[in-house]
Amino acid sequence: MPAVTKRPVGVFALFAALVGTLAAVVLGFLTFGAQATVAPDHVPVAVSAPPGPLQGLAHQLAGHGGTQLDWRVTDPGQARNLLADKEVYGVLELREGPAATVVLSGAVNPAGTQVAQQALAGAAQALPGEPQLEQLHPASPAGRIVPLAASALAWLGSLVAGAVLVRLGAGRRISVPVRLAQVLGAGVLVTGVLAGFTALWDATLPLTWDVLGFLFLTVTAFAALQAGLLRLLGIKALAVLAPLYLVAPAVAGQVPELLDPVYRALLWSWTPFRFSTEGLRSLLQGVPGAPDVTTGVWVLAALLVAGLAVVLWPGRSAREEAEADLPHRVVDVGVH
CATH class of the missing domain: 3.40.1710.10 (abc type-2 transporter like domain)
Incomplete structure (x- = not known):
């Protein structure tokens, strides 16, 4: 039996230090860097x-x-x-x-x-x-905070729901109906939480069907997108999805003309938070026909469709997935 080669503990320590350094670079770039370089430009x-x-x-x-x-x-x-x-x-x-x-x-x-x-x-x-x-359209302090807070909480709430489902289903096949139930459940429950916070922070803010529908679309779009990536990558998708939560307050809370051109092109231009934030801001302030509402609906609907397409895409059968999980299975090659 061949001897098992043990890697020195120092190798793991160096690797851990490098991972921590990379995390600091990414987080610094996404958060404090965007805020530290704010300056008016046109x-x-x-x-x-x-x-x-x-x-x-x-x-x-x-x-x-x-x-x-x-x-x-x-x-x-x-x-x-x-x-x-x-x-x-x-x-x-x-x-x-x-x-x-x-x-x-x-x-x-x-x-x-x-x-x-x-x-x-x-x-x-x-x-x-x-x-x-x-x-x-005068806005109260809560009216200025709610749009960005709702977008960030919608992303975080649906992300935790998706991660918990993957964790609880580790080693087992998670069926499509279960994934759909998680997306829909997160959409309904997190939307209710966001509506509750809005009413708690400022009872004068309108919780009309337009507002509630936009909130529900936001949460379900985020949940579907996350569910699709979690299906493709498993729990490793959190390495991509979790840092994006930090983009909300640092980048989506600014207007592009205040951001450094690098952040404007690499982060602000595509982050989904800005579409949900600005669309919800217009709805809460009584401007339902604003262009950013229409744009937000189209973008969020596209995210929802893309996420559901991955969730609904046919995968391997339960037997194939179970056999793939066996580390030492005997393969019948037809020789007896």
């Missing part, structure tokens, strides 16, 4: 004025701000439409009178709103009179 804002001399003043204001701001000069009606569609984060309205008005919206990402308010208020200081502030 933040879209608008300045509006009626036809006449104020149009010239509007163009003069738009010529300032460098690369930090991306000004759009338009008329008052069009400017407010741009704000409603979230194509700009704030509007500076010039009118005949003593002062200008800074127009903001609670349906816009708070990070973009804060930058726009500071920039527009600074530009208005060059005008006569004290600038006025007008808030469209």
Whole structure:
């Protein structure tokens, strides 16, 4: 019988140190790196004025701000439409009178709103009179927090549910109906939890069928996507799915114009959290027809379909999987 070769303990210690170092690099890149490199870069804002001399003043204001701001000069009606569609984060309205008005919206990402308010208020200081502030769709503190919190909790809750199912079914074949039941169960229960938190944090936030339906779509889409990867990779899929949870507060909570171009291209451009967060924000603030709601529904529905396709894809039979799990099975080759 050949002797068993034992690897030195130092090899395992070195490997463990390398894994820990890699984890620190990944987590640092996903979280603190995105926050530490935040800086305004072509933040879209608008300045509006009626036809006449104020149009010239509007163009003069738009010529300032460098690369930090991306000004759009338009008329008052069009400017407010741009704000409603979230194509700009704030509007500076010039009118005949003593002062200008800074127009903001609670349906816009708070990070973009804060930058726009500071920039527009600074530009208005060059005008006569004290600038006025007008808030469209005013958002409470909970209204600003709930969209991102709901997205993160939806991902985490459905991920834990999927991981527990894989762990409890270790060594056994998990059937398709069981996987579907886990996806649907997580969708119903986690949606109920999110609705409960929303009502607890701010009872004035609307829990309409549009909001509840969007929450349910978000949770089931996340759960289906995770269930598909867990079926393909097993518990090892957590190495991919768990770190993505950290992307929510660090990246999806920002607007792209504040992120470093590297984070904007590699993380923000594809993370599913931004679609669920911004769509839910519009619904909670009473803007159901906003473009990000439609985009969010299409993206989340695509994730749901893709995840369910993997879950429903025919696999090996129960006998084949059981035989594959046997470490020392006898194979009949037809020789007796």
